Amino acid sequence: MADERLIAALDVHTMEDVERLVTTLGDSVSYYKVGMELFYSVGAQVVTWLREQGKDVFLDLKLHDIPNTAAGGICSMMRLGATMLNVHASGGYTMMKTAAERMHAEAEKMGIACPKLIAVTVLTSINQEDWEGLGQALQIKSAVVRYAKLAKKAGLDGVVASAQEAALIREVCGEDFLIVTPGIRPAGSDVNDQSRIATPFNALKDGSTHLVIGRPIYASADPKTAALKILEEMEKVK
Numbered sequence: 001m002a003d004e005r006l007i008a009a010l011d012v013h014t015m016e017d018v019e020r021l022v023t024t025l026g027d028s029v030s031y032y033k034v035g036m037e038l039f040y041s042v043g044a045q046v047v048t049w050l051r052e053q054g055k056d057v058f059l060d061l062k063l064h065d066i067p068n069t070a071a072g073g074i075c076s077m078m079r080l081g082a083t084m085l086n087v088h089a090s091g092g093y094t095m096m097k098t099a100a101e102r103m104h105a106e107a108e109k110m111g112i113a114c115p116k117l118i119a120v121t122v123l124t125s126i127n128q129e130d131w132e133g134l135g136q137a138l139q140i141k142s143a144v145v146r147y148a149k150l151a152k153k154a155g156l157d158g159v160v161a162s163a164q165e166a167a168l169i170r171e172v173c174g175e176d177f178l179i180v181t182p183g184i185r186p187a188g189s190d191v192n193d194q195s196r197i198a199t200p201f202n203a204l205k206d207g208s209t210h211l212v213i214g215r216p217i218y219a220s221a222d223p224k225t226a227a228l229k230i231l232e233e234m235e236k237v238k
């Protein structure tokens with residue numbers, strides 16, 4: 001049966017691929033992530049279709065712009081009916097706060113449920129070397145916690161962060177804060193382009209509330225069995 005903590009990433013670019021994967025996974029997955037590859041290819045119809053199948057949708061378009069533009073983009077995404085949306089925390093406190101306030105006001109005006117708004121901290125593909133190459137002086141962990149605190153202060157519901165920072169974020173941002181974690185790799189699977197990775201078990205144990213998992217499921221020869229194995233591992237942390 002589905003576990004709402006699992007968000008399967010639909011990193012494909014046709015509706016046929018989406019329909020095939022969602023049908024194959026059936027009741028085992030109830031929450032999907034639509035990212036830029038799919039959204040830029042097929043548009044809003046994928047969100048509508050997933051909602052019609054009774055699925056929750058994390059619309060991951062990682063907005064990063066001036067406050068007015070990012071807030072307008074978030075409101076447009078909200079009108080599509082997604083469950084969760086995101087911006088980059090590096091867009092700054094004012095951008096995050098403006099986006100959250102406008103989203104809440106617009107949801108109230110429309111009389112619809114407000115989606116969760118979360119902030120991407122430091123991408124899970126970034127390692128310490130990449131990070132220093134950007135001229136960043138803080139350790140990645142310290143930067144992630146700083147971004148998480150800013151996101152919380154700005155009124156966001158949580159962050160995207162690796163499992164390696166989850167325990168610290170939980171300590172600083174409290175129990176209700178969402179920690180959505182990509183870079184999940186079951187033991188023995190390919191790391192691909194990720195850097196700060198963890199197994200499903202360790203991520204949940206360290207405080208992640210949701211696991212975003214792409215290739216270990218959709219690129220597997222048998223996606224349903226891969227998902228069921230991950231769900232079995234997740235069951236061990238309740």
Ligand SMILES: O=C(O)c1cc(=O)[nH]c(=O)n1[C@@H]1O[C@H](COP(=O)(O)O)[C@@H](O)[C@H]1O
Nearest residue numbers: 009060122123124160182183212213214215
């Ligand atoms: O916002 C995201 O979802 C995200 C943030 C991040 O820091 N790292 C990251 O991998 N992601 C997304 O999570 C998914 C991970 O996919 P896999 O590496 O294939 O499991 C991809 O769709 C990424 O776009």
